[in-house]
Amino acid sequence: MSESTEPGSYFVSNYPPFSRWSGAAVPAVLEAFAAPPTDAALGLYLHVPFCRKRCKFCYFRVYTDTSASDVERYSQGLAREAEIVAAQPAVAGRKLRYVYFGGGTPSFLSVKQLERLVAGLHRSFGWLDAEEVTFECEPGTLSEPKVKALKALGVTRLSLGVENFDDQVLEANGRAHLSAEILRSWDWIRAAGFPNTNVDLISGMVGETTESWERTVERTLSLEPDSVTIYQLELPLNTTFVHDARETGAPTPVADWKTKRDWVDRAFDRFVAAGYTVSSGYTLVRDPARVHFRYRDMLWEGSDLLALGVASFGHLSGLHYQNATHWDDYLSAVEGGRLPVTRGLVATPRDLFIRETVLGLKRGRIDVDRLRAKFGIDPLEAFAPQWASLEAEGCLESVRPSPRLTRRGLLMVDALLPRFFESAG
């Protein structure tokens, strides 16, 4: 892996990679919806694609210039999609274990819009007994009544997209919020008493220095969130940063990978010294006995995930799928009573075995017994050359009884995973 931050994606969010997904799998996905369910856990993901402003590093499907009527039509589309999905034989009557409102910016919606959206969704899916309802927030979109409304609507895990505390860094990266809005919203969040609060940070935003990063870490610590998630800035091709660099010919001044890893390493040390526990290559939790992240853990261990919303990603009965990626295509499908699936992949048992191995490694370890029992394959034997190479590179603490990454391995985990992929195997 080159140490400079070149344009391109390296973050592994799923397997097999999206390059293998296609429209040819859509009939198989529709058949899976029409077939009886498996006994996998069930989650629901809702994509709210609106943001106040497009961050310069953003690669998601988001809309920044929307009217109230667009938001209303989209919310009704989500509720309609929920109705269609909930009536499918593979879904009907199943209990949701977790719900995730992601984006975009779910907190972009007003209290009234949120209440109407949730009421619409509840007609198809109840989640008051789900183990976790996560809701992503952008600090500048929150108000005290909105935070209280989120608590009343059943949100159990509120995740705040802080990213950095330095106003110059926030502005240089095109974030819509400033530090004062973070602090103001945190008071409301703390007062509302969510069971689980998370703060997202990004290491290596443009303009970051070691000193500004350390200040961000200290200010995050002073908030005492239940968990902290730290990403390392990458430059996917469809970002404003990459687009601007192509226009001007000047590369985007992002710190190299070693510097970004060093910053995360320092942050991990600082949080661990304050009593936090490392729970993945990106996450620290304050009280692992009490604070869980069901969305991550269940999804990474093969739960079904129903995707609602434009461009949303789902997983059902061993198949991956994605919804229509354009506004009109998505809305015309759901308004016409059709599932808006646009592409997918029929994963083989071997694909699923690799998927759960690599996603497990993002938490720093794999559960050999669980994988062996589920897939009938021993990951220690199946990936013997991969474990040996990781060990030789100082990325693996031990292979037996279960492979466990070193801190060095954990901080560069996404770059280590392609060696497990079929084409590289």
Ligand code: SF4
């Ligand atoms: S808030 Fe998130 S989804 Fe919205 S533009 Fe920024 S990075 Fe993208």
